[in-house]
Amino acid sequence: MVRLMRALREERRWIAAAGLLFLISAVLGYFNARSLDETLRAAGVWERLERAVSVIRADPTFLKAFTLIYWNNVKAVLTMMGLGIFLGVFPLMALVSNGTMLGVVLAKTAQKTGANPLWLLMTTILPHGILELPAAIVGAAYGMRLGMMAAWGVWGLVTGGHREVVRHWRRLLERIPIVVVGILLFLLAAAAVESILITIVAK
Template sequence: MVRLMRALREERRWIAVAGLLFLFSAVLGYVNAQFLDETLRTAGVWDRLERTVSVIRADPTFLKAFMLIYWNNVKAVLTMMGLGIFLGVFPLMALLSNGAMLGVVLAKTAQKTGANPLWLLMTTILPHGILELPAAIIGAAYGMRLGMMTVWGVWGLVTGSQREVVQRWRQFLERIPIVVVGILLFLLAAAAVESALITIVAK
């Protein structure tokens, strides 16, 4: 835990930036819910989510829901981190799209139920998202950081500061394994909570 906190502290600025971007995109998604809802439907995003929900509904057992939720979340976050090497574009876009989706869902749900969106956020999203969202934000932050490290590394090689490039890359890569383990544990707990809630509701 100490190593994980140290690794997160080293990238606290990137994590803060990722968190603010996620919050901004969520607000943007809420404000422009109608337009973004149609865009997401055209892109097939809702169809993929509905297929996942259908699979869980067909067999709403704890183990089935847990395995599906955990695998999907792990695949999404680790892909976001790894593809950050391409200038950090993928984690940035994934972060913004996920935030926008959250905003759209809150707006649509509030419109249908008449409930306060803040109340919906506190009672429906945060109970299982309290660990899932930080894991996604941390993954995006490290993915974007990886992209900037790549840019900086190429620039360092061009300008002749190879020793400093190697040193920074070594320090960064040393933090990756403990961060990945932390993310996996966060997502494990989040999937367990969400699966338990699904099982209870199904009964």
């Protein structure tokens, strides 16, 4: 746990930037929900989410829900993190799209139910995402960091500063396995909580 906290502290600026980007995207998604809803629908985003929900509804057992939720979350976060090596573009886009989706969902739910959006956020979204969202934000932050390091590495080779680049790469690669284990554990706990809630509601 100490090593994980140290690894997170080392990249606190990137994590803060990723969290802020997610928050801004969610706010923009909320205030532009109508137009963005049509865009997301045309892109098939809602259809994919509805398919995942229908799979769980067909067999709302703890094991089924846990397996689907955990695997989807792990695949999404680790893909976002790993593909960050390509200049950090993928995690950046993933953060924006997920934040936007959160804002749109919040706006649509508030409109349908008439409930206060802040109340909905606190009572329905945060209980599910209290562990999931930080894991995704940390994964995206490290993905963007990888992209920056890749670009800096190329620049170092061109300018002859490769020793400094190698030293920073070594430090980053030492932290990544610790962060990945932390993310997996956070997503494990998040999937367990969500699966328990799903099975309770199903009964």
